[in-house]
Amino acid sequence: MTHFPYLNGQLHVENVPVARMAEEVGTPFYCYSTAAITDHYQAYVSALQDLDAKVYYSLKANSNQAVVATLARLGAGGDVVSLGEMYRALKAGIPADKIVFAGVGKTRDELAEALKAGIHQINVESESELDTLSEVAKSLGKQAVIALRINPDIDAKTHAKISTGKSENKFGIDIDHAAQIYSRAARLPGIRVAGISCHIGSQLTDLTPYRAAFSRIAELVTSLRRAGLPVERVDLGGGIGIAYRNEQTIDLKDYAAAVREIIAPLGCAIELEPGRSIVGNAGLLITRVINVKSGVSRKFVILDAAMNDLIRPTLYDAYHDIIPVMQPSNDDPVSRVDIVGPVCETGDRFAEQRAMSPLQAGDLVAICSAGAYGAVMASTYNTRLPPAEVLVKGDAFQVVRPRPTYDAIIGQDSVPSWL
Known part of the structure; x- marks a missing residue:
């Protein structure tokens, strides 16, 4: 520290x-420490400066208004997982068009409020949520901009309670069915499917699972485009671990190099959702x-x-x-x-x-x-x-x-x- x-x-x-x-x-x-928060955020900006990449701070790590406002003034967006976090992000000065709403169990009311606020993106985690969002968007006369969260069945090699990318986890859509559901989303009223989202877990200290997940994302994006489906964005989630006891963790430059090698050639806008590694x-x-x-x-x-x-x-x-x-x-x-x-x-x-x-x-x-x-x-x-x-x-x-x-x-x- x-x-x-x-x-x-x-x-x-x-x-x-x-x-x-x-x-x-x-x-x-x-x-x-304001200086530490600033340094950690700027490290992301610096590592990814040559890419079309934006940082959406994950409020679940620390949602104190002063912390969020500090990051908002540095230019960060917000990654939220509840209506309360969305309100926190907005009140702290993060514009609605820089907010991503993730989470496996969004309610109709939460989806409606997110659409009314005009947020940047809703990460959809299931086909049933997709149908619900379509209904809510139609009823409001809105168009929901979404990324489909896929589950790549990658073991993040982190604590079992914060691993989110394996097939038995509750998060995301099985990658083998993602193309079918993405195609269906593109035809649903009230929905504009803009890209793919993936988050495999928190406190990762090894780059290997990331590279595996990135490769599967790249394959899926290529497959979707071959089928004539547009993919504008790729949301890579968060999860870079920090050193709690001088353990070896991921160097942000190495992480950025993997993004540059595997994801950047797709020509998509890149979204990242770090939390722990910033605060x-x-x-x-x-x-x-x-x-x-x-x-x-x-x-x-x-x-x-x-x-x-x-x-x-x-x-x-x-x-x-x-x-x-x-x-x-x-x-x-x-x-x-x-x-x-x-x-x-x-x-x-x-x-x-x-x-x-x-x-x-x-x-x-x-x-x-x-x-x-x-x-x-x-x-x-x-x-x-x-x-x-x-x-x-x-x-x-x-x-x-x-x-x-x-x-x-x-x-x-x-x-x-x-x-």
Whole structure:
């Protein structure tokens, strides 16, 4: 992670000391770096600058309005998977004609609102959805511009819960039936079929599955054109992995080279939907040690953040680096500890037997690579207050989502008149 240096022995986000933010905001809180978000987005623009390619940021990774607005001002479009995300994209300044609506279970109301908004593209994931969209478009007197999402039956070699391109996954249309359905879509009223979409999974760290999927897309596009069907666009999805623990991942230049070699010769407009690779390593979860507890055989560092704040370690057995906010000395002793939260679940654990320098109650720690799928997946489980969110730019910071109050959370409920 860049833009998160130790300066004078203290962890900073850009030029702001983490400890200063913790003092003002309280813990736990998420903190995002504008410079890191900008760098990661511009890396895509630079790698693909010679191609007819556009970046549609995937809001599901982090949909905070400040984050989305930052990317909107850089020129990014938006990839959304719900009506709520579409509204977020529009309110943050992404124009409707730069929004792609994906997702396997869009409702009639969502499809209608997308058409009324005049978005760039709807990625259709099934023949039944295609028929529904045709009916909705006809009823509104609109034309739906679509890309047909295909399932290429490619194993992305990623976590089973975020693999989306195999035949047994719920996403997309089986590639063997894609030509037939594409041809039918071209004849349906209210539909303008513009291209092909494909997304094989998230957190890919090997280029091989991408090359295989790109090759199948290229074959399909060639076949469709031979049949006299127009294909204007190819949506390649997202999914480039980030380094959570110094693991080898995909070099964006190598990814761009594969796009240039396999997809660019088709002469299609190219669409990409990165999310994690833009914001994942642009954010930290800052939390404070409540207590250090010695068990029979293990030592537990208990934080004031929990699985409701960052569920990835529990849900995916995901690894996140955890570092002290005060820079440890090189000669500090290291011991193995379990780093856990206060929720009443054994699974409320961020790390097991992690080698750490000494920690004590009151110390601040940072959970790294937390900018994606962190705050967006947070909950109020155990009636815990969700973390605040902070955006940093240079030497300035601002709370971009305040921590709610208990009254606000409890006030969402109502008690029936008979009680």
